[in-house]
Amino acid sequence: MDAETLRELLARVRDGQVDPDAALERLRHLPFERTDCATVDHHRAIRCGFGEVIYCAGKTPEQVRDIFARLAENNPTVLATRADRAHYDAVAEAIDASTYHETARAITLRREPVAPVGHVAIVAAGTTDLPVAEEARVTAAIMGARVTTHYDVGVAGLHRLLAAAEALQAAHVIVAVAGMEGALAGVVGGLVGVPVIGVPTSVGYGASFGGVSALLTMLNSCASNVSVVNIDNGFGGGYIAALINRRAASAE
Numbered sequence: 001m002d003a004e005t006l007r008e009l010l011a012r013v014r015d016g017q018v019d020p021d022a023a024l025e026r027l028r029h030l031p032f033e034r035t036d037c038a039t040v041d042h043h044r045a046i047r048c049g050f051g052e053v054i055y056c057a058g059k060t061p062e063q064v065r066d067i068f069a070r071l072a073e074n075n076p077t078v079l080a081t082r083a084d085r086a087h088y089d090a091v092a093e094a095i096d097a098s099t100y101h102e103t104a105r106a107i108t109l110r111r112e113p114v115a116p117v118g119h120v121a122i123v124a125a126g127t128t129d130l131p132v133a134e135e136a137r138v139t140a141a142i143m144g145a146r147v148t149t150h151y152d153v154g155v156a157g158l159h160r161l162l163a164a165a166e167a168l169q170a171a172h173v174i175v176a177v178a179g180m181e182g183a184l185a186g187v188v189g190g191l192v193g194v195p196v197i198g199v200p201t202s203v204g205y206g207a208s209f210g211g212v213s214a215l216l217t218m219l220n221s222c223a224s225n226v227s228v229v230n231i232d233n234g235f236g237g238g239y240i241a242a243l244i245n246r247r248a249a250s251a252e
Contacts, residue, residue, distance in 0.1 A: 054080035061090035080107040104134035116146035118249030121171035125154030125178035135234030143242035172248040179203025182214025189223025
């Protein structure tokens, strides 16, 4: 349950459209609910601006299905990350309105249409970075952001990035996804006057050390508007971008 849903419920009780006992039943599981495999946090959207997100890796399809279903009963949107096809098939049996984003490895549910706000730009260095970039895109989009993408614009062909410079300068926040040496985030930071969230990926040859090289490059960027999340953490980059974007859009 998010703040807007709770506000609507209280207004309906005030106006006599919902019986107080019925409203109490809806609120019964706040702030959390224990299941056989998890303690589901139904209060997180009110505290943090978005509901609990399911990390599927290491969970069985049945566990993901049960947690997803419990969240779906109390939240208008649900996001599950690092999901494989077996996870989705189990969720789809319970909730046929769910959607699987194969490249992003994510499952989403949006029961109510939302007009996207602001502008989050996702920039990816190469095609191999797309799973992480798409994870960021799906995350920001389900959180209500208007998202644009600029893929395969790494610094090996700098003219490709420069061609997108005007569009990037119009964004509220940018997520820059890159492996290899990870130079993309710093270069983007030098082109724009908005926050840039660097997401290093584990793409690269041996000396990239599974993304450590890209991580260190981004951490050492001389562009002062660059901040960095963990290796391959497209979800974290997209989530932070959506929160920044939400504040920026509300100020317009």
